[in-house]
Amino acid sequence: MWDNATIMMLVKETGTTLFITLTSTVFAYVLGLPMGILLVVTAKDGLRPNAAVYKILNAVVYKVLDVLVNVVRSVPFLILLMLLIPFTRLVVGKSYGPAATIVPLTIAAAPFIARLVESSLLEVDKGVIEAAQSMGAGRAAIVWKVLLAEARPSLIVGATIALGTILGYSAMAGVVGGGGLGDVAIRYGYYRYQADIMIVTVVLLVIMVQILQVIGTKLSKKLDKRITG
């Protein structure tokens, strides 16, 4: 019922959405993962360092991060998108198109990911951390070899959730001409009243989220050595 061009366009924009989502997620993890780790390490009962100075510093870092994370998380993405236009322009040179979408997506997702990472790491048994300490493990070793390694299945589940959420947000970026399926939905479905294309984009988005979900859950289960059999 559609011409070739429309189908090609849908395929291309699906690719764009995937590109935006994956790139934003990677960048968001680059920011969010260290933040999440820092939140756990500097928390009151974290791997707190010995000296009092460090304690105070850590308390400050924790508080500042904590507030920052919550502030960014509570601003609606659409507003953040607008607010960040000058910054986006500074980073990628323009305020529309896929590359321009990645900037606000990354910034909005990073604190969200920090929280996901934090909660995953907090699930790690305190006793195991203590055992590592009793073996003379330093903080870096504990973060790498205990916290991150033991939380791996949970971190993967978190990443799946993050991907799904970022995919949804990327569609929102269509409002400002961000490219991808969201853009298509707005241009064709909203401005030109082409309900069929609108529906197709929605279906495509749903399918993508679904696939991500399935892969993430499978992977997490497969990698989780606490599950026997």
Place this chain on the structure above:
Amino acid sequence: MRTETETMIQVKDVGKTFIGKENTVEALKGINLDIHKGEIYGIIGMSGAGKSTLVRCLNFLEKPTTGTVVVEGKDLAALSGKELRQMRMQIAMIFQHFNLLMQRTVLDNICFPLEIAGQKKRKARQRAKELLEIVGLSEKAGAYPAQLSGGQKQRVAIARALATNPKILLCDEATSALDPTTTKSILALLKDINEKYGITIIIITHEMAVVQEICTHVAIIDGGCLAETGTVEEVFTRPRTRAAKKLVFQGGTESGEIGRNLATGKRCIRIVFKENSSFEPVIGNMVLACKEPANILLADTKDIGGVAHGQMILQLPEDGAVAEKMIAYLKERKLEVEELEHYVG
């Protein structure tokens, strides 16, 4: 068995106070302990007595509020962060809940402390295999902790603890999550390790049976204070403090009849037999000599350091004179006799 050997751990006037928002807990008060090389030192006490806190002070997982902990002549408080971590490689620890890395195989769990110590992977794996052999779990090298039983997990934890060739092994309720048979086998393994490698072992427990099974020395901790220390034999045959008696007679007074007897003011005594004294039918002879029956409320034997110790709790006749005569008779036979009344309640 032990000659005068070097002091391994010296605990001097250690106190620990936890300051919380609402309340302050004085978990340890003025603890003094000397633990020598090669000893298996039991630290026993009721729940909340401060045992875990004390053992955690020995590797500075918990820093004492007051006092010092000296390990092999080094004051732990004076060590830098790095030195302390080095020291901890000499002081291994095993836990009630094993605390294995759930996402690593058994073999990789044992490699973990070696990785931390900076050993090459190949060498670490080789050492890990040797250790698995020692704890008798070679066939489980590739399994994950979730696939093991509690006893097997504790064996892995022991292998892991031994990986860096520590001089000291701290065990915090290491057998409390295990059934009696598994407990026995784990204790036997610990004893074996102590004998083979000369590792000083500190065992935290709330069960006297564990102490009797393998410890050479014991400290009784009660309400954050050290109630009594000595060889297991001393403390078992002649417990001086109320806390010690309570632990030594564990099960005895709680099991109905003795408690009831004591509560109604009837006199009960506890007699301890050693291997050499249990051949003669002492009680039978005593009853014949005094011409009054005595009620046996409890009798059992315990193996302390390979020597059989029997204990018996007797309810004496109402007649005071006869009772005294019985006590005198038993004491004449060189048995340890102890009145039970003063620790009731």
